[in-house]
Amino acid sequence: MARGRLFITVTTVGVAxxxxxxxxxxxxxxxxxxVGAQTCATCHEDTVKAFQAGxxxxxxxxxxxxxLNKACEGCHGPGAAHAKDPSKSNINRIPKQDACIAxxxxxxALMALNLPAHPRNGVVCLDCHTPGHTQxxxxxxxxxxxxxxxxxxxxDIAAAFxxxxxxxxxxxxxxxxxxxxxxxxxxxxxxxxxxxxACLECHxxxxxxxxxxxxxxxxxxxxQCHTPHGSTNPKMLTRSRVADLxxxxxxxxxxxxxxxxxxxxxxxxxxxxIHGSNHDPNLKDD
Amino acid sequence: MKRRILMGAAxxxxxxxxxxxxxxxxxxTGEIGAGYVWQNSTGNxxxxxxxxxxxxxxxxxxxxxAYAPKQGQEVFSVKAWGxxxxxxxxxxxxxxxxxxxxTFNLGYDKQTDFYALASGDEAxxxxxxxxxxxxxxxxxxxxxxxxLTLNLRYYKKExxxxxxxxxxxxxxxxxxxxxxxxxxASIKIETKTLPVYLSFxxxxxxxxxxxxxxxxxSQALFGTSNSxxxxxxxxxxxxxxxxxxxxxxxxxxxxxxxxxxxFYSKSSMDSNGTRLTVYDVAPNAGQFRWxxxxxxxxxQDNKAANVDAAFHIGAGWSVRVAGxxxxxxxxxxxxxxxxxxxxxxxxxxxxxxxVNDNGFFDxxxxxxxxxxxxQGMGWAVFAGYxxxxxxxxxxxxxxxxxxxxxxxxxxxxxxxxxSRTPLLRVNAEYEHGTFSSYVFRTDPDLVERFTFKVSSxxxxxxxxxxxxxxxWAENPASQALAKRQAQSFGAFANWxxxxxxxxFGLAADTFTYDSHTNIFLPGGQPDMSVYGxxxxxxxxxxxxxxxxxRLDGDLTKVRDRGQSFPLETWGADLRATIDGxxxxxxxxxxxxxxxxxxxxxxxxxYVRRYGVILRWRF
Numbered sequence: 001m002a003r004g005r006l007f008i009t010v011t012t013v014g015v016a017x018x019x020x021x022x023x024x025x026x027x028x029x030x031x032x033x034x035v036g037a038q039t040c041a042t043c044h045e046d047t048v049k050a051f052q053a054g055x056x057x058x059x060x061x062x063x064x065x066x067x068l069n070k071a072c073e074g075c076h077g078p079g080a081a082h083a084k085d086p087s088k089s090n091i092n093r094i095p096k097q098d099a100c101i102a103x104x105x106x107x108x109a110l111m112a113l114n115l116p117a118h119p120r121n122g123v124v125c126l127d128c129h130t131p132g133h134t135q136x137x138x139x140x141x142x143x144x145x146x147x148x149x150x151x152x153x154x155x156d157i158a159a160a161f162x163x164x165x166x167x168x169x170x171x172x173x174x175x176x177x178x179x180x181x182x183x184x185x186x187x188x189x190x191x192x193x194x195x196x197x198a199c200l201e202c203h204x205x206x207x208x209x210x211x212x213x214x215x216x217x218x219x220x221x222x223x224q225c226h227t228p229h230g231s232t233n234p235k236m237l238t239r240s241r242v243a244d245l246x247x248x249x250x251x252x253x254x255x256x257x258x259x260x261x262x263x264x265x266x267x268x269x270x271x272x273x274i275h276g277s278n279h280d281p282n283l284k285d286d
Numbered sequence: 287m288k289r290r291i292l293m294g295a296a297x298x299x300x301x302x303x304x305x306x307x308x309x310x311x312x313x314x315t316g317e318i319g320a321g322y323v324w325q326n327s328t329g330n331x332x333x334x335x336x337x338x339x340x341x342x343x344x345x346x347x348x349x350x351x352a353y354a355p356k357q358g359q360e361v362f363s364v365k366a367w368g369x370x371x372x373x374x375x376x377x378x379x380x381x382x383x384x385x386x387x388x389t390f391n392l393g394y395d396k397q398t399d400f401y402a403l404a405s406g407d408e409a410x411x412x413x414x415x416x417x418x419x420x421x422x423x424x425x426x427x428x429x430x431x432x433x434l435t436l437n438l439r440y441y442k443k444e445x446x447x448x449x450x451x452x453x454x455x456x457x458x459x460x461x462x463x464x465x466x467x468x469x470x471a472s473i474k475i476e477t478k479t480l481p482v483y484l485s486f487x488x489x490x491x492x493x494x495x496x497x498x499x500x501x502x503x504s505q506a507l508f509g510t511s512n513s514x515x516x517x518x519x520x521x522x523x524x525x526x527x528x529x530x531x532x533x534x535x536x537x538x539x540x541x542x543x544x545x546x547x548x549f550y551s552k553s554s555m556d557s558n559g560t561r562l563t564v565y566d567v568a569p570n571a572g573q574f575r576w577x578x579x580x581x582x583x584x585x586q587d588n589k590a591a592n593v594d595a596a597f598h599i600g601a602g603w604s605v606r607v608a609g610x611x612x613x614x615x616x617x618x619x620x621x622x623x624x625x626x627x628x629x630x631x632x633x634x635x636x637x638x639x640x641v642n643d644n645g646f647f648d649x650x651x652x653x654x655x656x657x658x659x660x661q662g663m664g665w666a667v668f669a670g671y672x673x674x675x676x677x678x679x680x681x682x683x684x685x686x687x688x689x690x691x692x693x694x695x696x697x698x699x700x701x702x703x704x705s706r707t708p709l710l711r712v713n714a715e716y717e718h719g720t721f722s723s724y725v726f727r728t729d730p731d732l733v734e735r736f737t738f739k740v741s742s743x744x745x746x747x748x749x750x751x752x753x754x755x756x757x758w759a760e761n762p763a764s765q766a767l768a769k770r771q772a773q774s775f776g777a778f779a780n781w782x783x784x785x786x787x788x789x790f791g792l793a794a795d796t797f798t799y800d801s802h803t804n805i806f807l808p809g810g811q812p813d814m815s816v817y818g819x820x821x822x823x824x825x826x827x828x829x830x831x832x833x834x835x836r837l838d839g840d841l842t843k844v845r846d847r848g849q850s851f852p853l854e855t856w857g858a859d860l861r862a863t864i865d866g867x868x869x870x871x872x873x874x875x876x877x878x879x880x881x882x883x884x885x886x887x888x889x890x891x892y893v894r895r896y897g898v899i900l901r902w903r904f
Contacts, residue, residue, distance in 0.1 A: 058359040101538065121713045121739075122664065122705025153739070155753060155776050159795040159823045162842050164337050164855055164881055169397070170373035171340075202397060202417050204443050204466045205495055209526070209553050209586035211618040212682050213647055215689070218614075219678060219725060232819065232846050232853060234336075234406055240851035242407045244815040247805040248728050248766065255809030263457060263508035264808075266407035270452035278524055278557040278582050279620070281643070281683045284452050285561065285578070286462075286497065 033080035040072040040079060043086065047133050048072065055141060056132025075099040075131065100125040123153070128182075146182075147173035157229050166230030179228075196221045199228075210276030214283060216249065217275055242266045313358075314904075316351035320344065321873070321899030323372040329891035332402040334879060339374025339400055340895065346370050347873075347899045359383065372897075374398045387428025393421040399445075404888035408449075410457075410507055415445025415464050431479050437489075441468040448502050451518070454565050454574065456506040458515040465496040485534040493526040499561070513565040516573060522559020528552070530588075541600075546593040557582040557620075572630040580622030580641060589613045606657040606670075616647040647680040664706025671698045678725055695721030697733075708743040727766045728803060730759030747784060752777040767804040772797070788830035795823045799848075819848040834865040852884035873899040 041048040051057045052068060060068040073079050075095035082091040092099075128149050130136045138145050151158035157176075160166065167174050176182075179198035199222045200207045206222070216224040225245060226236050239245040243259050246267045257264045268274045273286040325342035327334060335341065345368070352363035361383050368376035380392040396419070402412040420440040427433045443466040450457035472489030497520065504514040530551035537544050561578040592610040599605060619642075626637040657670030673696045681688035697719030705711040717735040724731070734757070741751030757772040774797045782789030799819040807813050827840045842857040861875040877895040 053357055055360075058354070058357065061357070062359050098540075121666075121703045122711055153741075155751075155778060155793060156755065156774050156795060156797070159776065159793070159797075159825075162823055162825065162844055162857070164844070164853065166337075168338060169375035170338070170368065172367065172373075172375065201419070201441075202399075202443075204417070204441060204468050204493060205464075205497075207493065207526070209555050209584040209616050209618065209647075211555075211557065211582045211584050211620050211643070211645065213616070213680075215647070215680060215682075216726060218616075218647055218680075219649055232821065232844075232851055234401075234403060234408065239815075239817050244805075244817060247807070248768075248803045248815050249726050251727070251806045252810070253806075253808040257808035259808060261508070268408075269410065269450050269457055272449065272451065278555075278584075279561070279578060279580060281686075 033078035034070060034073050035079045035083050036069050037072050038069075039083050044072075051131075051133050054132045054134070055136060055139075074102065095126070095131070100129075121153075145173060146175050146177045150176045160227070160230035163230035163232055165232065165234055165236050167228075206275045208276050210273075211278045212273075212281045212283065213276045214274060242268060313354050313356055314351065315354075316349075317869075317901060317903040318349045319347035319871070319873070319899050319901035320349075320370070321347060321897055323895055323897035325372075325893065325895045327891055327893040329881075329887075330404055330889050331891060331893070332400075333404065333881060333889040334891045334893045335400050336402055337881070338879065339398060341372055342895075343371035345372040345897070345899070347901070361385075368396075374400075387426055389423075389425040389427065391421070391423045391425075393419075395419050401447075405883075405886045406889070410459070411447065411449045413445065413447035413449075415443060415447070417441060417443045429478075431477060433476050433478055435474040435476075437470075437472045437474070439468065439470040443467065450507050451499070451563075453515070453563055453576070454506075454511060454513040456511040456513070457508055458506055459501070459503040460515070460518055461500050461502040463498045463500070465498065466494065468493050482535055482537045485532075487532045489528075489530045489532075491528040491530070493524075493528070495524040496522075504566075513567055513574065515564075516566045517562065517564035520559065520561045522557065522561065524555065524557045526553055526555040528554075541598045542595065544593070544595040547591065549588065549590040551588045553584070553586040553588070555582075555584040555586075557584075572628065572634065575625075575627040575634075577625040577627070578622070579625070580620055582618065582620035584616060584618035586614060586616040602661040604659045604661065606655070606659070608653075608655045610651075610653045612649075612651045614647075614649045617644075618646070619644045643683040645680070645682045645684075645686070647682070648678065650677040651675070665702070665704045667700075667702040669698070669700040672696065672719075674721075676721075676725065689725070691723055691725050693721050693723035693725070695719065709745075710740070710742050712738075712740045714738045724761070724765055727761075728768050729761065729765075730768060730770065731761045731765075732759065734758045747782045747789070749780045750778065763804070768802070770799070770801045772799045774798075787836075790828040791826070793823075793825045797821045797823075817850050819846055819850065821846040821848065836863045837861070838863070854880075854882050854884075856880045869903040871901040871903070873897075873901060875899075 037048055037052070051071065052061070057068060057071065060071050067074075075092070076099075077092040079091060128143060129141045130143050132141055136142055142149065147158075161168075161174060178201075196207070206217075208218070222228070225238055227238055228236070231237065233240045237245060239248075243265055247253070259265050263269070271283045273280065273283040277283045277286055279285040322344055323340075323342055325340065346366060349366040350363065351365075352360055354360040360381070363381045364379070366376075366378040369378075374397060376394075376396045378394040380390070382390040384390075396416055398414070398416045400414045401408075403409060418441070420438075422438040424436045425433065426435075443464055445464045447462045447464070449460065449462065451460045468491060470489060470491040472487055474485060474487040476485040477483055499518050499520040501515045501518050504516065505511075506513070528551055530549070532547065532549045534547045535545065558581050560580075561576075563576040565574040567574060590610075590612045592608070594606070594608040596604055596606045621642045622640075624639045624641060626639075628635040628637070651674065653672060653674035655670055655672040657668060659666055659668035673694065675692070675694045677692045679688065679690040697717060699715060699717040701713065701715030703711075703713035705713075715735075715737050717733070719733045720731055721729075736756045737754070739751070739753040741749065743749050753774075753776045755772070755774040757770075759768070759770045761768045774795070776793065776795040778791065778793040780789065780791040797819060798821070799817070801815070801817040803815045805813050805815045822845055824843045825841065827838075829836065829838045831837075838859075838861040840857075840859040842855075844853075844855045846853050856878065857880075858878040859875065860877075861873060864872045864874075866872055875895075875897050877893075877897075879893045879895075880891065882890045
């Protein structure tokens with residue numbers, strides 16, 4: 001098995017480097033038959049004007065006037081044939097995914113790599129983003145607020161946020177993008193930061209390193225004991241009784257911990273530094 | 287202080303905008319919406335605030351002020367919401383793009399956390415803390431080949447938690463006053479025009495914690511005690527410095543996607559100071575004085591690397607390979623003295639226990655994956671194999687035998703999807719995984735998961751869908767005989783008219799979770815930990831516009847009939863938005879929340895909130 005893993009790792013690195021080297025020499029082929037936005041505007045005047053005045057158009061204009069002039073055909077394909085013989089059949093009415101990636105070649109382009117479930121299930125850029133012909137309800141050119149967009153497919157997660165104990169911002173929806181990077185950015189777990197970084201954005205004191213760490217937190221992170229989106233349990237724990245959560249791992253607890261006595265029923269009453277301590281190996285002092 | 291900084295920055299940026307060549311007062315847009323919320327409750331309002339964090343009071347629902355020249359990009363904007371006291375979260379941001387490739391961003395948000403329940407395992411705990419987060423960035427995008435970004439972050443967490451501490455074989459009430467902050471500066475340079483995207487980021491972070499413990503009463507929390515807490519002080523400080531570096535490279539063309547990253551950080555933590563706890567033993571018998579005078583340090587190195595590549599071979603075939611490596615090593619030590627003074631000062635017995643602990647905690651994980659996929663016209667099938675290894679060793683203190691576990695794991699998965707037309711989108715996936723050795727006795731050594739989703743845009747404004755998820759995990763009797771089964775099902779139906787001004791949605795979700803784990807009670811008696819959830823969530827929402835009035839309604843019911851913590855909650859929100867003259871809007875809303883546990887009524891609440899918001903768009 002170790003050899004198998006080594007083989008996959010070596011193959012991965014080798015092929016990736018080869019692809020990088022080949023890619024450096026790749027040429028970006030340009031199509032012909034462009035007519036420019038002025039020609040498009042002869043028939044689609046309102047659409048072109050709205051696009052050029054909108055968020056997408058003004059961003060292109062800031063780059064170069066040439067980019068703005070080619071904007072229509074950048075997404076819908078060369079328009080010479082369509083201008084000569086206006087027909088639905090000789091123009092890309094719905095832009096292909098590549099049209100977006102031509103100008104957004106970084107993390108956004110890597111969604112197929114980092115989030116393969118999205119493209120393989122038919123999720124494309126325009127499922128979440130608007131092209132810019134109309135004013136987008138949210139930035140960056142989003143068709144709706146992030147939480148609403150994600151909930152369309154991730155209904156079980158949206159339901160978890162309805163539970164009594166959940167991450168909330170009052171009447172404002174909790175943004176999925178507060179923790180998740182939608183396009184991946186090549187980090188495991190699709191979280192914004194490395195490992196538990198998303199949690200440490202608020203829970204500063206839980207990061208460590210601690211002199212006496214609590215091993216499950218160091219090995220498996222916060223999700224060993226907590227559910228991140230919502231729970232029926234206080235503190236969003238994975239168990240309703242703290243003692244159950246602790247005793248599932250801890251054997252050999254001394255007998256004076258009589259859990260029929262309220263004093264011993266909640267372990268963290270005494271073991272206060274459950275995430276790790278700098279002073280006490282039994283986590284009874286932080 | 288922070289608000290003064292925010293105001294100063296806002297004024298400064300406004301002056302900067304005024305001094306620039308941008309023609310002001312030409313394209314200003316914005317809106318302001320503010321109002322008042324009334325809240326009344328029966329039952330335990332603290333329980334409601336624990337869950338929702340809301341109060342009565344003023345609220346800034348939304349504030350936006352933006353400037354963009356005609357046919358130009360936004361140059362300046364200020365946004366804010368949440369301020370006023372009724373909401374637990376506040377947000378403010380400033381954006382300024384003066385030209386020449388420069389962009390300035392300043393962000394502020396504040397979140398308040400409150401916890402006070404009258405029953406349950408932490409009924410003696412009460413806490414309230416705020417975290418304020420400041421983020422600033424300066425971006426220079428004036429070069430054709432690269433972009434430079436300077437990021438600054440400052441987080442401050444303050445508040446208190448009232449809870450017990452252990453001492454004299456009992457638990458005494460204390461208050462821990464939080465004083466924690468984080469400062470970070472980072473600089474990032476990324477390429478713009480090279481065929482390969484490259485990004486390098488160097489950051490330096492500092493975390494500091496100076497929490498202060500103090501007595502919050504002298505009598506023991508549980509039963510009687512011969513002692514009483516007479517004093518507690520913790521003049522000590524923890525400081526962690528973390529320099530970190532991250533490098534990312536990625537490339538994309540028609541037949542290959544490839545990305546790799548390297549990450550390195552080196553945490554260095556120092557902990558200094560003392561802790562003094564004093565108990566009065568009995569009248570005239572003197573005191574127990576516990577003094578911990580220690581100095582500690584911890585050093586942690588994190589190294590991580592990964593590479594992902596996808597090859598589009600042709601004819602719809604793709605191969606993806608991935609490798610991931612993470613290596614964390616930590617060394618720590620604590621030395622000093624624990625002193626116990628018994629009796630009356632001047633006639634006391636002093637016991638000195640020196641401490642010199644050394645520990646380490648090393649975790650090394652590797653994973654690799656290979657996956658093949660065939661995509662056709664709106665369909666895809668895929669299968670993959672993944673392997674991994676975990677090498678863990680730790681010893682938390684001198685003499686602790688600790689753990690040393692090396693294990694390998696592997697798994698495979700298959701799936702397929704159909705999304706040829708919006709009329710029908712289906713996907714299904716099955717995963718199977720196992721591993722060779724245990725780190726924790728509850729680790730499931732066999733995991734199987736099946737997920738299924740179907741959705742359809744039926745036309746005429748209708749969208750319907752359903753999903754299902756089954757998950758099994760277990761391990762053998764030689765470990766903990768853990769058995770966990772989870773099932774989740776959901777269905778939804780939405781309708782909206784073609785104009786988009788009326789619609790409704792219905793959704794139902796169920797979740798059942800059944801967990802059995804063999805445990806040993808204190809003293810060694812075998813027992814079983816049983817945890818069961820049997821829950822459904824029903825939601826309904828509607829909106830419609832009639833003339834100048836738009837109505838939005840939302841209703842949610844959650845019912846858990848499981849054996850562990852059965853409860854029922856209701857939530858409703860009805861909102862009327864009325865367009866007024868000259869860009870004004872009046873918003874009237876009412877909300878209802880209820881929460882009822884089956885086993886105890888101490889945390890139950892019924893809360894009604896009513897509010898009015900006046901909005902002006904300009």
